[in-house]
Amino acid sequence: MELDNVTRPVGQAQPLSDEDRRFLRELVETNRIEHHGRLSYMDIMFDLEHRYGNSLPGPVLGEVARLVGTSPAQLNGFVTFYTMLSTAPRGKHVVRVCTSGPCHVSGAPAILSSLRQLLGVGIGETTPDGEFTLEGSSCLGICGVSPALMIDDDAYGNLTPEDLPRILDTKRAGGAQ
Amino acid sequence: METRMLNVRINGRDYQVPDGTTILKAAREYAKIDVPTLCYLEGISEEGACAICVVEVKGARNLQRACVVKVGEGMEVWTNTSRVREARKLNVELLLANHPKDCLMCEKSQICDLRELASELGVREVEFPRTRTDLLPLDNTSLSLVRDPNKCVLCRRCVNVCAKVQSVYAIDIMGRGSNSTVSTFLDAGLGNVECVNCGQCLLVCPTGAITERSEIPDVWKALGDPDKIVVVETAPAVRVAIGEEFGMPDGTQATGKMAAALRSLGFDKVFDTDFSADLTIMEEGFELIGRIKNGGTLPLITSCSPGWIKFAETFFPKVMDHVSTCKSPQQMFGTVTKTYWAEKMGIDPRKIVVVSVMPCTAKKFEKERPEMKTAFHYWQEKLGLKDEESFKDVDCVLTTREAAQMIREAGIDFASLPDEDFDKPLGESTGAAVIFGATGGVMEAALRTAYEVITTKSLAKLDFEDVRGLEGIKSADVDIDGMTLKVAIANGRGNARVLMEQVQKGESPYHFIEIMCCPGGCLGGGGQPISDNPDIKKRRAEAIYREDAGKPIRKSHENPEVKEIYKDFLGEPNSEKAHHLLHTEYCDRSCE
Ligand code: SF4
Numbered sequence: 001m002e003l004d005n006v007t008r009p010v011g012q013a014q015p016l017s018d019e020d021r022r023f024l025r026e027l028v029e030t031n032r033i034e035h036h037g038r039l040s041y042m043d044i045m046f047d048l049e050h051r052y053g054n055s056l057p058g059p060v061l062g063e064v065a066r067l068v069g070t071s072p073a074q075l076n077g078f079v080t081f082y083t084m085l086s087t088a089p090r091g092k093h094v095v096r097v098c099t100s101g102p103c104h105v106s107g108a109p110a111i112l113s114s115l116r117q118l119l120g121v122g123i124g125e126t127t128p129d130g131e132f133t134l135e136g137s138s139c140l141g142i143c144g145v146s147p148a149l150m151i152d153d154d155a156y157g158n159l160t161p162e163d164l165p166r167i168l169d170t171k172r173a174g175g176a177q
Numbered sequence: 178m179e180t181r182m183l184n185v186r187i188n189g190r191d192y193q194v195p196d197g198t199t200i201l202k203a204a205r206e207y208a209k210i211d212v213p214t215l216c217y218l219e220g221i222s223e224e225g226a227c228a229i230c231v232v233e234v235k236g237a238r239n240l241q242r243a244c245v246v247k248v249g250e251g252m253e254v255w256t257n258t259s260r261v262r263e264a265r266k267l268n269v270e271l272l273l274a275n276h277p278k279d280c281l282m283c284e285k286s287q288i289c290d291l292r293e294l295a296s297e298l299g300v301r302e303v304e305f306p307r308t309r310t311d312l313l314p315l316d317n318t319s320l321s322l323v324r325d326p327n328k329c330v331l332c333r334r335c336v337n338v339c340a341k342v343q344s345v346y347a348i349d350i351m352g353r354g355s356n357s358t359v360s361t362f363l364d365a366g367l368g369n370v371e372c373v374n375c376g377q378c379l380l381v382c383p384t385g386a387i388t389e390r391s392e393i394p395d396v397w398k399a400l401g402d403p404d405k406i407v408v409v410e411t412a413p414a415v416r417v418a419i420g421e422e423f424g425m426p427d428g429t430q431a432t433g434k435m436a437a438a439l440r441s442l443g444f445d446k447v448f449d450t451d452f453s454a455d456l457t458i459m460e461e462g463f464e465l466i467g468r469i470k471n472g473g474t475l476p477l478i479t480s481c482s483p484g485w486i487k488f489a490e491t492f493f494p495k496v497m498d499h500v501s502t503c504k505s506p507q508q509m510f511g512t513v514t515k516t517y518w519a520e521k522m523g524i525d526p527r528k529i530v531v532v533s534v535m536p537c538t539a540k541k542f543e544k545e546r547p548e549m550k551t552a553f554h555y556w557q558e559k560l561g562l563k564d565e566e567s568f569k570d571v572d573c574v575l576t577t578r579e580a581a582q583m584i585r586e587a588g589i590d591f592a593s594l595p596d597e598d599f600d601k602p603l604g605e606s607t608g609a610a611v612i613f614g615a616t617g618g619v620m621e622a623a624l625r626t627a628y629e630v631i632t633t634k635s636l637a638k639l640d641f642e643d644v645r646g647l648e649g650i651k652s653a654d655v656d657i658d659g660m661t662l663k664v665a666i667a668n669g670r671g672n673a674r675v676l677m678e679q680v681q682k683g684e685s686p687y688h689f690i691e692i693m694c695c696p697g698g699c700l701g702g703g704g705q706p707i708s709d710n711p712d713i714k715k716r717r718a719e720a721i722y723r724e725d726a727g728k729p730i731r732k733s734h735e736n737p738e739v740k741e742i743y744k745d746f747l748g749e750p751n752s753e754k755a756h757h758l759l760h761t762e763y764c765d766r767s768c769e
Pocket residue numbers: 276277278279280281283284285286287289290291292328384385386
């Protein structure tokens with residue numbers, strides 16, 4: 001019998017390629033071995049974001065839920081609990097500007113507003129060329145060099161608005177710090 | 178080992194409670210002092226999420242949550258100091274800051290715990306400003322339920338019932354802090370995920386955040402349409418619960434008043450789903466007998482409960498051949514009304530509106546299943562109908578609560594109505610049909626018929642006590658004239674999962690399994706009145722068995738109208754025509 005849209009559980013409808021499926025299966029298995037039979041959901045999510053352009057597509061999450069033996073809703077609950085994970089598509093690079101207290105007093109607002117200008121997008125938005133997504137973040141744990149931000153896995157501290165164009169350009173060119 | 182007893186002083190008086198007792202339990206059960214709660218649901222949801230139950234404990238700096246903190250030796254507890262009262266009030270005010278405060282129009286207003294708390298604690302104004310600028314969108318995707326996240330207080334009861342009792346895990350808390358909501362995978366909505374529409378989450382929700390998709394307006398419209406013949410059918414479990422909505426004692430058998438009330442609402446015929454329950458027993462009983470005799474797939478599993486069916490299609494699609502192909506009584510009723518009865522009465526089936534009153538929210542989903550248009554296919558050729566003219570077997574489903582609401586809207590004084598009978602022929606039923614409403618009932622009804630058909634002897638004692646009772650899983654060996662029939666019964670899907678895993682592994686020792694989606698069976702369904710009596714299911718079950726015992730006919734195969742429909746219309750049980758009209762097919766919803 002044909003399923004109609006009303007009754008299809010999205011969590012289990014996966015228009016995934018065989019290659020995706022193989023990748024996911026192996027990812028979960030490797031993770032299980034690395035953690036001695038248990039699973040680190042966080043590591044799995046980071047690996048997924050690497051592969052799927054900084055976001056976690058729904059069908060991928062649905063398949064992963066099945067592979068790790070949890071329900072799609074519960075996995076979704078886990079993912080949305082952490083602000084650094086996203087189910088919405090994001091740019092190639094994710095810029096996270098710390099907006100917590102220490103950074104705030106040492107100039108985070110100025111950093112944020114000049115990033116807004118440079119990138120032409122607001123918090124939570126992605127540049128039209130798909131390069132950068134701008135996000136606010138709570139404390140990044142490097143308050144000693146506040147104001148701070150992270151782009152992908154790289155941290156930048158003691159920032160002034162003048163530093164920003166160069167940092168963005170290097171990132172755009174594919175380099176790190 | 179003896180449990181150690183602890184000394185505890187509550188509000189200045191001394192008590193002894195067993196080690197491990199929470200302050201809440203100590204207060205309520207030992208000291209007989211009520212401590213208000215909101216999120217707490219014994220044994221199911223004990224997360225300490227709402228902080229309404231706070232009490233003062235001597236020596237502790239902060240107020241303690243009575244529902245999670247256990248009594249310690251020599252503990253001194255105060256449940257009603259001004260600090261406690263202020264804190265509770267403050268917590269309710271915080272919950273109300275973003276709350277719509279629609280109590281006048283809210284479906285749950287008569288039974289809303291939040292509204293009651295606010296009034297008990299004397300909340301007169303909310304000092305906190307709204308922090309949410311927009312209203313969150315409703316989840317309108319489900320055919321059975323509507324979720325309004327704006328009225329949600331994040332107590333997690335629904336999440337825990339769905340996971341721990343029903344084993345579906347369709348919902349969870351999404352996001353964190355003040356932005357969190359209870360939602361489904363990808364916010365796709367209940368209608369687009371594994372949710373099986375059981376409505377157990379609705380029953381436990383302390384606010385108006387979860388309600389059924391109301392079909393009251395559609396039914397009023399049909400009743401007001403002079404061209405329509407509007408027929409109502411009532412499920413077995415409704416008659417022993419609907420009285421609660423009108424202040425009658427729990428466990429009242431309100432069958433006669435219910436029939437009278439529905440007639441007063443203007444239904445042209447007041448029929449009974451019990452008739453088609455008897456029909457279900459004929460079809461399912463003979464299916465069982467056939468499978469046993471011919472070496473068919475066993476165990477056979479019952480199929481009356483649409484929440485269970487969707488659960489099976491989602492989680493156990495590979496073993497659907499174990500599930501009986503019989504339609505549920507509701508759907509059999511719709512089909513029979515629009516074929517057999519229409520033909521017999523010479524009524525154009527397109528004029529008939531079938532309304533069913535059900536203890537169940539999943540029935541609203543079931544009636545919309547695309548294959549549930551058998552009567553239309555039956556007539557299509559005869560009347561030369563085009564595909565666009567298709568009609569459903571069952572048009573509207575009202576929950577017990579909705580039916581009661583309509584009765585109230587019409588100003589009918591339910592409790593003082595005279596007892597009336599159902600109309601004939603589709604109102605004739607037996608005791609076997611009545612017990613469908615309790616877990617184990619379908620099994621017992623089927624056994625009564627299977628026994629007599631297989632042995633051609635008549636049963637000395639009709640009561641199969643072994644299959645009765647509210648335990649989650651029951652099993653029994655039934656002796657049928659030397660042959661041992663192994664049967665099992667599960668209610669609530671956590672329990673169903675246990676039996677199904679055996680079936681999936683090919684290790685099930687049983688011949689016949691009854692599965693009901695909801696705890697207690699239909700009498701505990703998601704469409705039933707919401708009760709705060711912990712024994713409510715027991716009371717309703719007792720009423721069901723009393724009703725059965727008082728019926729002149731108690732075996733489905735002896736229902737005279739059932740005999741007649743086979744003679745005049747269907748032929749034999751499981752005949753080709755019966756198969757065509759009364760049986761159905763399933764789909765695989767796992768998409769693996
Ligand atoms: S959920 Fe309760 S408090 Fe909220 S509007 Fe409804 S009745 Fe009022």
